[in-house]
Amino acid sequence: MVPVKMEPDRRWERRLSAQTNESIIMGFNEDSLTDTTDGCVEESMFLYPQLQGFHSLQALVPSLLRHEVETALEKLDLIWDRTFAWDMFLDMMRTQAINTLPNADLPRHFTDSTRSVLVDWLIQVHEMMHFQEETLYLAINLLNRSLRVIKVTTVNLQLLGMVCVFLAAKKEECLLPEVSGLCYLMDHTYTKHQLLRMERKVLLALKFDLSYCPPLHFLLVLASIARCSAKVVWMARYLLELSLLESQCVVFLPLQLAGSVLCLSRQILQEPLTPEGEAAWCLASSVHVGSETALLRIMHTLAGAAAKAHTRETCATFIKFSSPETMYVSLHPGLKNIAALLGVCT
Numbered sequence: 001m002v003p004v005k006m007e008p009d010r011r012w013e014r015r016l017s018a019q020t021n022e023s024i025i026m027g028f029n030e031d032s033l034t035d036t037t038d039g040c041v042e043e044s045m046f047l048y049p050q051l052q053g054f055h056s057l058q059a060l061v062p063s064l065l066r067h068e069v070e071t072a073l074e075k076l077d078l079i080w081d082r083t084f085a086w087d088m089f090l091d092m093m094r095t096q097a098i099n100t101l102p103n104a105d106l107p108r109h110f111t112d113s114t115r116s117v118l119v120d121w122l123i124q125v126h127e128m129m130h131f132q133e134e135t136l137y138l139a140i141n142l143l144n145r146s147l148r149v150i151k152v153t154t155v156n157l158q159l160l161g162m163v164c165v166f167l168a169a170k171k172e173e174c175l176l177p178e179v180s181g182l183c184y185l186m187d188h189t190y191t192k193h194q195l196l197r198m199e200r201k202v203l204l205a206l207k208f209d210l211s212y213c214p215p216l217h218f219l220l221v222l223a224s225i226a227r228c229s230a231k232v233v234w235m236a237r238y239l240l241e242l243s244l245l246e247s248q249c250v251v252f253l254p255l256q257l258a259g260s261v262l263c264l265s266r267q268i269l270q271e272p273l274t275p276e277g278e279a280a281w282c283l284a285s286s287v288h289v290g291s292e293t294a295l296l297r298i299m300h301t302l303a304g305a306a307a308k309a310h311t312r313e314t315c316a317t318f319i320k321f322s323s324p325e326t327m328y329v330s331l332h333p334g335l336k337n338i339a340a341l342l343g344v345c346t
Contacts, residue, residue: 065225065286072224078217089221093255096213101144101250109154110147112247119143119245120314122161125185127320131165132172133237137214139168140244142206149205156198159190163198171210215240218258226284227277228262235265235329238321242305243298245314252290252298259289260298268334306335 070085079085106115119140126136142164146152152160162182169176179192219240223233239261243249249257266281289295309318309330321330 062286065283068225068283069221072221075224076217076220078221092213092217095211096218096254099141099145099209099212100253101148104248104250105148106247107147107152110157114154114157115247116245116314118157118161120316121158122165123241123244123316123320125162125165127316128185129165129169129177131169133216134214135165135168135172136241137216137244138172138210138212139165141212141214142167142202142210144250145206146202150201156190158186159194159198160202162186162190163195163202166195166199167202167210213254215243215254215257215261218255219262222258222262222284222287225280225287226262227280228266229271231327231329232262232265232269232271234321234327235269235332236261238317238326238329239264239302239306241317241321242302242309245317246301246305248301249298252294255287256290256294257298259287260295261302263295264299264302268332270334306330307337310336 066086069089070082073079073085073088074082079088106112122139122143123136126139139161143161146160146164150160162185166177166179166182179195182195183190183192216237219236220233223236228236236258240257243257243261252260309315312318318330320326322328
């Protein structure tokens, strides 16, 4: 996805009007995505092309959707005060493109296979440390960004990955592991001094910017609005974690990834439809997550990854989601038939 370069437009910084219009729904048009000098996504990302020129973003959003978003954020404990729930959601939408990579290019010596092995190991470390899910997504985002701004040898890739997990834990976790414990997990291949030196190198290269809105948050909000069953949510979370192993997924926005895995999860499980469920899904779908081309590309990629997950060497996610706690979603028979999976995405 190539952003269109335009002059910065600060219209979204104007005070939002209290007026709402129930007949207009919120959307995200991929072609209208623009950059600003500070990396923020413009107001145009929320609007359909024919709605450009409206001065109030809030006027484009049905009050029912706003209510459901606020309820979802509160239920998921993503906010402290419901008063600011809608503002937080708008901020999530605006800032999601920050620190999203423009392409999937990797350093010459760092192949897709090498990256998958490293990410798979980091998933195992994350699970062993019992960290929050947000920590994992932030760690992989830091890794993706670091690989493009730091010259690191193949010998030090494991060290870089562990440092990214350590930094993510500092931002997301209440209790941190000892540096010596991290060195132990790397079989003492690196010293504490080397780990702390790499940490400083990463922080300086990223200019101390550890901000990232993970696709998991968007997924949980959309699933809550759509009244998805627990199994649909677990399947979507499984597919979303598989996306971490796919280097071509780094170019997509968090909301695009969340919408795609939720759609694919519903198609795979084919749960019976109810009028209430369909109405809720239509409401969630009013948050338009991107072009059909982008969504189908993600769904095809993850359908193929899910079909091969049980046979790959990098199978930490497959094993993780084969437990009773995750409702055995990675063992669902529909995931093994790649022809059927790709069929539901066309």
